[in-house]
Amino acid sequence: MKTERKLEKQARTVRSGYLYILSLALSASRDTAKMDLNMDSNAPHSMGTTIIGVTYNGGVVLGADSRTSTGMYVANRASDKITQLTDNVYVCRSGSAADSQVVSDYVRYFLHQHTIQLGQPATVKVAANLIRLLSYNNKNMLETGLIVGGWDKYEGGKIFGIPLGGTLIEQPFAIGGSGSSYLYGFFDQAWKEGMTKDEAEQLVVKAVSLAIARDGASGGVVRTVVINSEGVTRNFYPGDKLQLWHEELEPQNSLLDILNSPTPEPMNI
Amino acid sequence: MSKSVVEVPPKGGFSFDLCKRNEMLANKGVNPPSFRKTGTTIVGLIFQDGVILGADTRATEGPIVCDKNCEKIHYMAPNIYCCGAGTAADTEAVTDMVSSQLQLHRYHTGRESRVVTALTLLKRHLFNYQGYVSAALVLGGVDVTGPHLHTIYPHGSTDTLPFATMGSGSLAAMAVFESKYKEGLTRNEGIELVTEAICSGIFNDLGSGSNVDVCVITKGGKEYLRNHLQPNPRTYTSSKGYSFPKKTEVLLTKIIPLKEKVEIIEGGDAMEE
Numbered sequence: 001m002k003t004e005r006k007l008e009k010q011a012r013t014v015r016s017g018y019l020y021i022l023s024l025a026l027s028a029s030r031d032t033a034k035m036d037l038n039m040d041s042n043a044p045h046s047m048g049t050t051i052i053g054v055t056y057n058g059g060v061v062l063g064a065d066s067r068t069s070t071g072m073y074v075a076n077r078a079s080d081k082i083t084q085l086t087d088n089v090y091v092c093r094s095g096s097a098a099d100s101q102v103v104s105d106y107v108r109y110f111l112h113q114h115t116i117q118l119g120q121p122a123t124v125k126v127a128a129n130l131i132r133l134l135s136y137n138n139k140n141m142l143e144t145g146l147i148v149g150g151w152d153k154y155e156g157g158k159i160f161g162i163p164l165g166g167t168l169i170e171q172p173f174a175i176g177g178s179g180s181s182y183l184y185g186f187f188d189q190a191w192k193e194g195m196t197k198d199e200a201e202q203l204v205v206k207a208v209s210l211a212i213a214r215d216g217a218s219g220g221v222v223r224t225v226v227i228n229s230e231g232v233t234r235n236f237y238p239g240d241k242l243q244l245w246h247e248e249l250e251p252q253n254s255l256l257d258i259l260n261s262p263t264p265e266p267m268n269i
Numbered sequence: 270m271s272k273s274v275v276e277v278p279p280k281g282g283f284s285f286d287l288c289k290r291n292e293m294l295a296n297k298g299v300n301p302p303s304f305r306k307t308g309t310t311i312v313g314l315i316f317q318d319g320v321i322l323g324a325d326t327r328a329t330e331g332p333i334v335c336d337k338n339c340e341k342i343h344y345m346a347p348n349i350y351c352c353g354a355g356t357a358a359d360t361e362a363v364t365d366m367v368s369s370q371l372q373l374h375r376y377h378t379g380r381e382s383r384v385v386t387a388l389t390l391l392k393r394h395l396f397n398y399q400g401y402v403s404a405a406l407v408l409g410g411v412d413v414t415g416p417h418l419h420t421i422y423p424h425g426s427t428d429t430l431p432f433a434t435m436g437s438g439s440l441a442a443m444a445v446f447e448s449k450y451k452e453g454l455t456r457n458e459g460i461e462l463v464t465e466a467i468c469s470g471i472f473n474d475l476g477s478g479s480n481v482d483v484c485v486i487t488k489g490g491k492e493y494l495r496n497h498l499q500p501n502p503r504t505y506t507s508s509k510g511y512s513f514p515k516k517t518e519v520l521l522t523k524i525i526p527l528k529e530k531v532e533i534i535e536g537g538d539a540m541e542e
Contacts, residue, residue, distance in 0.1 A: 068426075068428065070422070073440065075420075075422070075428065076420075076428040076430065078430070079428055096424070096426070097422070097424075097426030098392075098395075098396055098400075098422065098424040098425035098426035101392070101425070101426055101427065102392075102396050102425065
């Protein structure tokens, strides 16, 4: 299609003049951003992350944690890693926060143009391909793994995984981010074809919660986005309301609450 | 055979001539002076009617405090202010540049600037420079869509938060915010909380110090409280005053008013091409 080819040309190079020149310097700077106990505010802001995308009969469910870390410091404990590209397509971002934000901004802009030129909502496949073109053609300069998920009237609910090198792979479910290492076995066992919406959402929440329990770079709250023919629903599961797993303790009330209560009881030994 | 020197026209770009010399000096222990950084504690929070930004006022050059009362809350637009941490030159330059761009945009559109506009301009610029423009910013303002608070990191990533801290003292300030922040603070509660957070940075972080600056932005307008709190006054000043030895002796003082040298004509002819 003519519009698609034009978009491809535009998407081939990220229009940011200094990226080429500084690509060598970029790899050097990333090496020096070591894990310090003290926060290095110049360390690249990366999202440790656990991101998940799952299809069910009728649509898709995207899920993510909410932790953004700079070295060992949590820069944002309630970030939103599931960003909107169009009304019916969302993307889960992982890896470098800056890179993934810029890529999704460009693709949102291209998709907007494409929707106007096409005259109808963009398909999930087109959105995923635009992301893939940017990721693949700038693979030396970008460090971002993305999961594109959405619903369109031609193919229904679709999930596309686009990991670091810029591969595009259509999958019934996709996992990404540092926390995903702990979920491969879990999904092999728990994933079923043709789940209902609630089953799929519960699966996603359970999976993110398990990854948060084991991965230091994931944490905070669990955010999910359900996309189907009816529209988009955003959900939010606070971190302290999640199920407790092996060796996880009940949250204790702060000892300060005891001091502030009207009748502080003496401590029992 | 005569040795002919080929005339090479001077090329543009960075001149690497002194690099070897610098390397030799560094090996001998003579290091180049470090950049002037704002060690800094900068904070922002959203309260009932808008946004409150706060900053300390110490600028450091390595271990030396080079400015005891610098201004870290920069003007972006009448309704948008930006606190800057990192290399002082970078924060000043980038905020000035985006402030000009916003002014031009206001002329173009005829509307009040929005915080997301400033955010996008800043993040695009910083991303293009891949983190080499060392500016970590807390951007806050109130526009037609409401109050907004964002943090921008040197690599170009942004976060939108109800309360935020940046700089070397950010951990100390964040500890205060995390324990005492709640939604729907009043103006005075907000200013008190911001002041407390900055003081926490001033007293517990070596890179931050001196006074507290606060800026309150609401729909009605803004209030820039420069040196809102000065918890580090100069404790000792000599009562006798300081007398410095006189170096240069004055031999002669002669004042010639310029009117005698120049003829002034009242109401001359207009200039013509």
